[in-house]
Amino acid sequence: xxxxxxxxxxxxxxxxxxxxxxxxxxxxxxxxxxxxxxxxxxxxxxxxxxxxxxxxxxxxxxxxxxxxxxxxxxxxxxxxxxxxxxxxxxxxxxxxxxxxxxxxxxxxxxxxxxxxxxxxxxxxxxxxxxxxxxxxxxxxxxxxxxxxxxxxxxxxxxxxxxxxxxxxxxxxxxxxxxxxxxxxxxxxxxxxxxxxxxxxxxxxxxxxxxxxxxxxxxxxxxxxxxxxxxxxxxxxxxxxxxxxxxxxxxxxxxxxxxxxxxxxxxxxxxxxxxxxxxxxxxxxxxxxxxxxxxxxxxxxxxxxxxxxxxxxxxxxxxxxxxxxxxxxxxxxxxxxxxxxxxxxxxxxxxxxxxxxxxxxxxxxxxxxxxxx
Numbered sequence: 001x002x003x004x005x006x007x008x009x010x011x012x013x014x015x016x017x018x019x020x021x022x023x024x025x026x027x028x029x030x031x032x033x034x035x036x037x038x039x040x041x042x043x044x045x046x047x048x049x050x051x052x053x054x055x056x057x058x059x060x061x062x063x064x065x066x067x068x069x070x071x072x073x074x075x076x077x078x079x080x081x082x083x084x085x086x087x088x089x090x091x092x093x094x095x096x097x098x099x100x101x102x103x104x105x106x107x108x109x110x111x112x113x114x115x116x117x118x119x120x121x122x123x124x125x126x127x128x129x130x131x132x133x134x135x136x137x138x139x140x141x142x143x144x145x146x147x148x149x150x151x152x153x154x155x156x157x158x159x160x161x162x163x164x165x166x167x168x169x170x171x172x173x174x175x176x177x178x179x180x181x182x183x184x185x186x187x188x189x190x191x192x193x194x195x196x197x198x199x200x201x202x203x204x205x206x207x208x209x210x211x212x213x214x215x216x217x218x219x220x221x222x223x224x225x226x227x228x229x230x231x232x233x234x235x236x237x238x239x240x241x242x243x244x245x246x247x248x249x250x251x252x253x254x255x256x257x258x259x260x261x262x263x264x265x266x267x268x269x270x271x272x273x274x275x276x277x278x279x280x281x282x283x284x285x286x287x288x289x290x291x292x293x294x295x296x297x298x299x300x301x302x303x304x305x306x307x308x309x310x311x312x313x314x315x316x317x318x319x320x321x322x323x324x325x326x327x328x329x330x331x332x333x334x335x336x337x338x339x340x341x342x343x344x345x346x347x348x349x350x351x352x353x354x355x356x357x358x359x360x361x362x363x364x365x366x367x368x369x370x371x372x
Contacts (some may be wrong), residue, residue, distance in 0.1 A: 001014075001116050001119070001173050001174055001175070002116055002120070002124065002164070004153050004169040004170045004172070004173035004174055005109060005112050005113050005128060005170065005174065005234055005341070006128055006131045006305050007166040007169045007170075008065060008072065008105070008109045008132040008166035008167070008169075008170055009070060009113070009128045009129065009132045009135075009164040009166075010131040010132065010134060010135040010162060010166065010340055011135065011159075011162045011163035011164075011165065012075075012102070012105060012106065012109065012114045012132055012135070012163075013131065013132035013134065013135025013136040013137075013240070013241075014135035014136070014138070014139040014158075014159045014162040014163070015075060015076075015079045015133075015139075015159045015162075015163060015200075016132075016136055016139075016214060016285070017136040017137070017138065017139030017140040017142075017143060017159075017237075017299070018079060018140075018143045018156060018158070019079070019082065019083070019098075019115060019143075019215065019255055020137050020140045020141060020143070020214045020215055020217065020218060020236040021085060021140040021141060021142065021143025021145075021147065021155070021237075022083055022143045022144065022147035022152050022155050022218075022220060022235060023037075023146055023148075023215060023218045023219055024144075024218050024219055024269075024313075025144075025147040025152055025218075026082075026083055026085065026091070026147070026335035027085055027086070028150065029088055029112055030085045030086055030088055030090065030091040031088055031351070032088055032091060032222070033343065034187065034219070034337070034343040034347070035337050035340060035343045036088050036286040036344045037219075037292075037338060037339055038335050038336050038337070038338050038339015038342070038343075039092070039094075039335075039336055040091060040092040040336040041086070041211070041335035041336075041337060041338075041339070042212060042332060042333075042336040042339075043092055043096050043099075044095045044096060044098065044099040044335070045097065045099065045211070045331045045332050045334075045335055046095040046241045046332055047097070047099035047100045047103070047108075048089075048099035048100070048101065048176055048331075049296070049324060049325065049327070049331060049332070050100070050103070050149060051099065051100040051101075051102075051103030051104045051107070052078055052103045052106065052320075052321055052324035052325070053289075053321055053324065053325045054104075054106075055067070055103065055104050055107040057321075058104075058360040060093075063176035063177050064108045064111050064112040064115070064177060065100070065112070065170060065171070065175070065176050065177070065330055066174065066176060066344075067104065067108040067111065067229070068105065068108050068112070068167065068170050068174070068339040069143055069167060069170070069171055070104075071104040071105040071107070071108065071118055071165060072105060072163050072164070072166060072167040073163070074097075074101040075098075075101040075105050075163055075341055076100060076160035076163040077097060077101075077160075078094060078097040078098040078100075078159055079159050079187070080103050080153070080156040080157070080160055081094040081097065081098070081128075081165070082094040082095050082097075082098045082152050082156075083129070083152040083155055083156040083205050084152060084156065084306055085171075099268055102325075103253070104150075104344075107320055107321060108118075108326070109128075109320060111138055111309075111320060112174065112177075113125055113128045114305065114306065115177060115308040122251075123251035123252075123254055123255050124251055125251065125252050125302055125305070125306055126236070126247045126248070126250030126253075126254065126299060126323075127247065127250070127251060127301040128204075128302075128304045129243075129247045129250070129298075129301070130244045130247030130248040130250065132247075133240045133241070133243030133244035133247055133294075133298065134240070134244045135162065135212070135215050136236065136237075136239070136240035136243070137236075137237050137238075137239075137240030137241045137244060138240075139155075139158070139159060139228040140214075140218075140236035140237045140240060141236075141237040141241075142155070143155040143159075144218060144364045145159070145245070164166060165215065167211070173213070173358055176354055184228050188259060191262030195307075195368060195371055196308060196311060196312075196319065196323055196325055196326065197320055198291065198364055198367055198368045198371065199304050199307055199308055199323050199326070199368065200322070200323045200324070200325065200326020201265075201326060201327070201328045201329075201361075201364050202300070202304060202332075202361050202364045202368070203301065203304045203324070203326070203327040203329050204326065204328065204329055204331050205244065205358065205360060206224055206267075206270075206297060206300045206301055206304070206356050206358075207301060207327060207354065207355060207362040208230050208302070208330045208331050208332075208334035208335075208354075209270065209293070209297060209298070209354045209358060210297050211291075211334075211335065212334065212335070212350075212351065213236075213239050213290055213293045213297070214239060214353060215237045216338065216342070216347060216351070217239060217286075218236060218291050219347060219352070220277075220286055220347045221283055221286060221287070221326070236290070239290045239294035240293065240294060241291070241294065242291045242292070242295040243294045243295075243297070243298040244293030244298075245295070246266075246298035247293055247301045247302065248296050249298065250298065250299050252301075253299065254303065254306070254340055257332055259303040259306060259307055260303075260365060260368065262299055262303060263299065263300055263303050263304075264362060264365050264366070265359055265366050266295075266296050266297065266298065266299050267296065267300065267358050267359075267362045267365065268296070268362065269295050269296030269298025270292070270295075270297050270300075270358045271290060271355045271358045271359055271362070272292055272350060272355075273291070273292030273293035273295070273296055274289070274293060274294060274354040274355035274356045274358060275292075275352065276288060276289035276354060277289035277290070277307075277348060277351035277352060278282055278348055278349060278351055278352020278353070279352065280348060280350070281348070286348075288372050289351075296358075301360075303319065304323065305323075308320055308322070308323045316363065328343060330357070331366060334357075337350075340349045341353065363368065
């Protein structure tokens with residue numbers, strides 16, 4: 001089961017890396033400017049969040065395993081459709097479908113991952129997210145090469161193959177678990193609401209920062225050094241590599257320092273990374289900035305998921321869904337705002353503003369520590 005769910009997580013990272021590394025090529029292919037791309041990412045975020053909230057209700061009707069058998073092949077299909085889009089409208093529609101499939105897969109693979117961690121009786125959850133980062137690292141760099149030298153379709157087919165492998169292993173090795181009995185995604189009935197609300201706000205800021213770093217990194221590097229377009233995925237690759245470097249030993253770090261102190265230190269590193277991106281004008285400095293952001297954001301979301309699942313152990317998927325719902329504000333507004341700001345003032349300036357956003361996240365973690 002552990003290997004099976006790690007493969008699903010890796011497939012998730014590969015699909016995201018395929019989009020990230022191919023973004024400059026796909027943007028040119030579909031005729032997307034920065035403002036239009038920001039709007040498309042906003043639509044993706046809305047669809048992704050809607051899927052996460054819907055998934056919290058589906059958790060009372062189908063097991064994690066059953067849902068992954070449906071969502072994973074859809075995820076592969078919509079990866080292909082997104083990467084082969086040839087107009088702004090077709091890209092946005094495809095990216096919305098990609099967001100729905102990604103959201104549902106994300107929810108149920110995390111719910112299953114926390115359950116497997118409980119089965120094994122020791123912290124292993126961040127290693128699952130480490131496999132996401134590894135998939136992202138490898139695929140982001142491969143995608144920038146394949147999309148420029150072969151075609152975005154070739155990138156999509158590689159990503160789809162990894163996703164389908166994860167589905168096969170999950171079908172063979174995961175067992176259907178007892179269904180959740182409560183609709184924990186309802187604010188009126190969910191326990192530990194205050195803690196989950198703060199977690200949701202931190203998640204919104206952190207995921208917005210990660211999304212920007214992943215999806216706009218290749219665009220920034222492509223702008224700074226057009227001659228290096230074939231390796232424009234290097235920013236996302238270094239982001240993913242540094243993510244993995246923290247996530248694989250992350251469970252030992254969680255056990256030693258605790259989730260909340262670890263989140264505080266991580267956010268400070270992320271702030272430094274976004275500050276570098278805000279002031280950088282060169283390819284190498286920007287790659288270093290993305291590496292710092294990768295180090296800083298690596299452990300934040302896994303800690304949020306683990307904390308949320310621990311606050312509502314009787315319905316882990318519902319708790320994760322509820323936190324995702326509370327993260328909606330920053331995740332919906334930030335892509336549109338990033339596109340508008342980058343079109344007016346440049347992508348580097350837009351990245352610099354995320355240093356301020358992560359300082360707000362740091363203050364929220366301090367509040368959460370007091371609540372606990």
